[in-house]
Amino acid sequence: LDTLKLFHFIENEESEKRARDWNEFLLNHHFDFSGILKIDMTKGEAQIFDHQKNKFSIDFIGNKLNYAKKKGSLKTELIARALGSGRMGMTVLDLSAGLGIDALFLAQLGFNVTSIERNPLIYLALRDASENLPSDTKIEFIFNDALAYLKNSSDPVDVIYFDPMFPEKPKSALPRQEMVFFKGLVGSDNDAIEVLQLAQSHLSAERVAVKRPLKAPILGGKPIAQIKGKLIRFDIYGVKNERH
Numbered sequence: 001l002d003t004l005k006l007f008h009f010i011e012n013e014e015s016e017k018r019a020r021d022w023n024e025f026l027l028n029h030h031f032d033f034s035g036i037l038k039i040d041m042t043k044g045e046a047q048i049f050d051h052q053k054n055k056f057s058i059d060f061i062g063n064k065l066n067y068a069k070k071k072g073s074l075k076t077e078l079i080a081r082a083l084g085s086g087r088m089g090m091t092v093l094d095l096s097a098g099l100g101i102d103a104l105f106l107a108q109l110g111f112n113v114t115s116i117e118r119n120p121l122i123y124l125a126l127r128d129a130s131e132n133l134p135s136d137t138k139i140e141f142i143f144n145d146a147l148a149y150l151k152n153s154s155d156p157v158d159v160i161y162f163d164p165m166f167p168e169k170p171k172s173a174l175p176r177q178e179m180v181f182f183k184g185l186v187g188s189d190n191d192a193i194e195v196l197q198l199a200q201s202h203l204s205a206e207r208v209a210v211k212r213p214l215k216a217p218i219l220g221g222k223p224i225a226q227i228k229g230k231l232i233r234f235d236i237y238g239v240k241n242e243r244h
């Protein structure tokens with residue numbers, strides 16, 4: 001299969017180069033193209049379609065539904081409270097970038113965010129989208145597996161955030177098309193328990209916060225605290241390292 005044929009681009013050097021770069025990156029990382037109908041690069045952010053014509057794209061600026069800056073503060077937002085509201089420091093390692101919704105929100109709240117994504121297609125979409133963010137946005141997306149990153153990186157962080165994919169209940173309302181596509185791409189994150197365990201032995205972090213659906217069972221051992229919202233909750237775990 002000539003996977004470059006799946007890319008639609010305008011007849012200019014820059015657009016064609018971008019398509020070739022994406023294609024090469026995806027091939028190098030053994031991306032499975034079988035679910036992809038086309039990747040349209042003719043309109044700014046890449047728009048990716050599956051065979052059911054579900055669309056997936058990441059547009060931090062234009063997609064106000066996902067990324068509009070909210071008014072909340074470090075003290076009021078649940079996710080910020082789950083990460084210590086800054087008391088433990090502002091450097092956060094996000095082990096599950098996904099659509100980058102939480103990562104960007106954390107950056108907007110003032111955190112300095114490093115966000116890891118292992119799916120090569122999602123990573124490319126995040127990376128390109130982040131090029132359009134204001135230059136003072138403290139966010140960096142890294143293509144890696146969280147387990148490998150935790151084992152190999154010695155960059156100090158204050159807190160760790162983890163939001164693995166949770167298997168959907170069969171009867172739940174049909175999610176928006178991008179979520180359908182996104183779930184199809186990512187599948188379920190079966191190594192989540194292992195990631196949490198490794199995160200808990202991080203050399204510098206103070207705590208790990210794990211996002212779960214409100215009624216979902218806990219992921220690993222017993223959390224030291226929970227912060228509950230209407231639909232989701234954050235389970236907080238301590239970290240065993242020299243800070244303690």
Ligand SMILES: C[S@@+](CC[C@H](N)C(=O)[O-])C[C@H]1O[C@@H](n2cnc3c(N)ncnc32)[C@H](O)[C@@H]1O
Nearest residue numbers: 096098099100101102117118145146163164165
């Ligand atoms: C539920 S989504 C995260 C959504 C994200 N919090 C947001 O706000 O958009 C989970 C994402 O984390 C990624 N992921 C899960 N486990 C990972 C791991 N061990 N290493 C790297 N990425 C991982 C998946 O590929 C998926 O894109």
